[in-house]
Amino acid sequence: MSDRRYSKDHEYVALDGNVATLGISDYAQSQLGDIVFIELPDVGRKVAKGKEIAVIESVKAASEVYSPVGGEVVEVNPQLGETPALVNEDPLGRGWLVKLRVSDPGECDSLMDEPAYSEFLKTL
Amino acid sequence: MLDRPAVVEPIDDDKIPATFTGNRGLDQEEPLLFEIGRLDATGVDIEAPAPVVPRLGALERSAPIGLPGLTEPETMRHYVRLSRKNYSIDAGLYPLGSCTMKHNPRSNEKIARYEGFADVHPLQPQSTAQGALELMQTLADWLMTLTNMQAVALSPKAGAHGELCGMMAIKSAIAAKGEGATRNVVLIPQSAHGTNPATAALLGFSVRVVPAAPDGTVRAEAVRDALGPDVAAIMLTNPNTCGLFEREIVEIAEAVHAAGGYFYCDGANFNAIAGVLRPGDFGIDAMHINLHKTFSTPHGGGGPGAGPVVLSERLAAFAPVPFIRRDGESLQLIEDADGAESFGRLTAFHGQMGMFVRALAYMLAHGGDGLAQASKDAVLAANYVRASLRDVMTQPFGDRICMHEVLFDDAWLRGTGVTTLDFAKAMIDEGYHPMTIYFPLVAHGAMLIEPTESESKASLDLFIATLRDLALSAKAGDMTRFTQAPRLAPRRRVDETLAARKPVLRWTPCAAA
Numbered sequence: 125m126s127d128r129r130y131s132k133d134h135e136y137v138a139l140d141g142n143v144a145t146l147g148i149s150d151y152a153q154s155q156l157g158d159i160v161f162i163e164l165p166d167v168g169r170k171v172a173k174g175k176e177i178a179v180i181e182s183v184k185a186a187s188e189v190y191s192p193v194g195g196e197v198v199e200v201n202p203q204l205g206e207t208p209a210l211v212n213e214d215p216l217g218r219g220w221l222v223k224l225r226v227s228d229p230g231e232c233d234s235l236m237d238e239p240a241y242s243e244f245l246k247t248l
Numbered sequence: 249m250l251d252r253p254a255v256v257e258p259i260d261d262d263k264i265p266a267t268f269t270g271n272r273g274l275d276q277e278e279p280l281l282f283e284i285g286r287l288d289a290t291g292v293d294i295e296a297p298a299p300v301v302p303r304l305g306a307l308e309r310s311a312p313i314g315l316p317g318l319t320e321p322e323t324m325r326h327y328v329r330l331s332r333k334n335y336s337i338d339a340g341l342y343p344l345g346s347c348t349m350k351h352n353p354r355s356n357e358k359i360a361r362y363e364g365f366a367d368v369h370p371l372q373p374q375s376t377a378q379g380a381l382e383l384m385q386t387l388a389d390w391l392m393t394l395t396n397m398q399a400v401a402l403s404p405k406a407g408a409h410g411e412l413c414g415m416m417a418i419k420s421a422i423a424a425k426g427e428g429a430t431r432n433v434v435l436i437p438q439s440a441h442g443t444n445p446a447t448a449a450l451l452g453f454s455v456r457v458v459p460a461a462p463d464g465t466v467r468a469e470a471v472r473d474a475l476g477p478d479v480a481a482i483m484l485t486n487p488n489t490c491g492l493f494e495r496e497i498v499e500i501a502e503a504v505h506a507a508g509g510y511f512y513c514d515g516a517n518f519n520a521i522a523g524v525l526r527p528g529d530f531g532i533d534a535m536h537i538n539l540h541k542t543f544s545t546p547h548g549g550g551g552p553g554a555g556p557v558v559l560s561e562r563l564a565a566f567a568p569v570p571f572i573r574r575d576g577e578s579l580q581l582i583e584d585a586d587g588a589e590s591f592g593r594l595t596a597f598h599g600q601m602g603m604f605v606r607a608l609a610y611m612l613a614h615g616g617d618g619l620a621q622a623s624k625d626a627v628l629a630a631n632y633v634r635a636s637l638r639d640v641m642t643q644p645f646g647d648r649i650c651m652h653e654v655l656f657d658d659a660w661l662r663g664t665g666v667t668t669l670d671f672a673k674a675m676i677d678e679g680y681h682p683m684t685i686y687f688p689l690v691a692h693g694a695m696l697i698e699p700t701e702s703e704s705k706a707s708l709d710l711f712i713a714t715l716r717d718l719a720l721s722a723k724a725g726d727m728t729r730f731t732q733a734p735r736l737a738p739r740r741r742v743d744e745t746l747a748a749r750k751p752v753l754r755w756t757p758c759a760a761a
């Protein structure tokens with residue numbers, strides 16, 4: 125497993141070659157509460173860094189997920205349609221949202237690593 | 249002295265045998281109409297229709313439609329029982345406040361039932377409805393005077409509809425200047441009502457969020473940073489949804505105008521300042537006024553909304569039809585603004601006449617000084633709640649004077665295992681409808697309380713004592729009171745997650761039926 129990098133909006137990307145697995149952090153899922161619906165993008169869609177890539181609806185709120193890196197959607201998590209709760213149960217594993225072919229892997233460098241993100245959470 | 253019982257009987261369901269009917273005393277279980285209805289019963293006599301030659305072919309219904317038949321008393325009892333399960337402003341304090349319900353003075357109702365107002369029809373000749381037009385014109389004058397604005401559109405049917413109206417006027421004004429293609433961004437603060445970005449998006453604008461300062465308000469500096477030649481307007485609520493007055497609003501208006509944009513003020517919270525401040529003096533261009541919030545017309549299931557919009561000189565020409573014009577002695581409802589810049593028509597007719605009557609009745613009963621007193625009382629009541637609970641609950645933006653509603657967050661619940669939702673549910677067991685929770689989003693675990701101007705001090709004291717007891721109980725770790733709540737409502741805690749993930753959207757008859 126490669127390094128997981130976090131954005132200030134609580135998304136993570138884990139880069140493997142030039143394909144990034146994108147999801148939301150454990151903190152994000154706990155703040156959202158029980159997730160009931162997830163709107164995922166179509167495969168093939170191109171998304172720019174910082175733009176909306178998915179919408180997560182929980183019992184509390186509907187929240188946009190912003191892609192911390194630019195790229196093209198190559199796969200979406202097929203299980204989330206039936207069991208959106210996976211994001212609550214295992215956000216960093218089986219609850220991943222989207223796989224992206226990133227246009228510039230260097231974009232990940234500006235994101236926070238695990239220790240930096242933990243520090244960031246303490247400031248909230 | 250508080251009106252509370254000296255001894256409270258403990259509730260122990262196990263010691264009480266269940267009833268045979270499922271009713272709890274006079275608190276009765278209520279089946280669906282479909283469950284109590286029978287095909288052979290009816291409350292009215294209707295002669296069998298003459299036979300017709302069906303022309304529906306294969307589409308003709310072959311089985312009975314299955315509509316429930318009930319006698320008149322059964323029908324009446326069903327709806328009266330249901331209505332008794334409702335919490336209402338006539339039954340108790342309602343901390344959701346004017347957004348949902350507030351006291352509707354009975355004198356409004358009496359006047360709205362006068363024949364001349366109650367029976368007026370939008371299609372009758374205008375010469376026979378001069379009184380109604382005069383009432384609308386008087387209401388419009390009051391609204392313009394209270395806001396210091398130059399024009400008014402009465403037809404919008406609700407606050408969000410009013411937003412749409414105001415923003416359509418702004419869009420038309422921008423188009424008239426030839427800037428329609430370039431000005432396509434609307435600035436919206438983080439604390440905005442959800443309808444603001446929805447209105448902007450519906451009109452094809454994109455939204456740029458203005459961050460809130462640590463004190464919960466919007467800084468002119470932050471607005472200036474977000475402004476540009478692409479900005480059409482800002483939509484700002486004052487007082488804002490945190491119950492705080494936007495102190496830099498005049499500076500914000502100047503900055504927006506200097507950048508060539510318009511200022512839409514969301515007037516949802518006008519009830520905190522009506523009669524005291526005139527939004528026109530802030531430099532705004534358009535604002536909707538929820539007649540139900542500020543001028544006490546019924547809503548929350550009790551009546552239709554009405555959201556007239558006041559407009560500045562710069563936008564007056566773009567107001568929608570119909571509008572009233574005085575023509576010598578008589579008044580005319582102008583339905584067609586040929587050749588003018590009006591953006592067109594929003595509604596089939598002129599708006600909610602019944603609400604106009606009630607709102608004007610309220611205004612005339614209070615007078616300008618009385619309206620100012622109502623605003624001040626609303627602010628006083630909210631601050632009384634704030635000052636009485638600030639030692640047990642926490643405020644997200646520090647301990648400062650609020651307007652007509654007080655915002656608490658859930659920092660004081662941290663570590664107790666009790667959430668804002670649990671706390672709200674426990675209020676139901678105590679006989680109170682919960683306050684607004686989890687809004688505005690800028691406060692974590694928000695609890696927004698608006699007592700309104702109509703609660704007596706005794707009523708507020710009882711409410712405050714209840715919240716204080718609950719707060720202390722949460723801090724003392726009395727979890728069952730919260731996580732099991734509501735324990736005493738007709739229905740226990742609903743599984744919202746299951747309801748959203750596996751919704752049951754259609755009733756199906758039981759096999760036995």
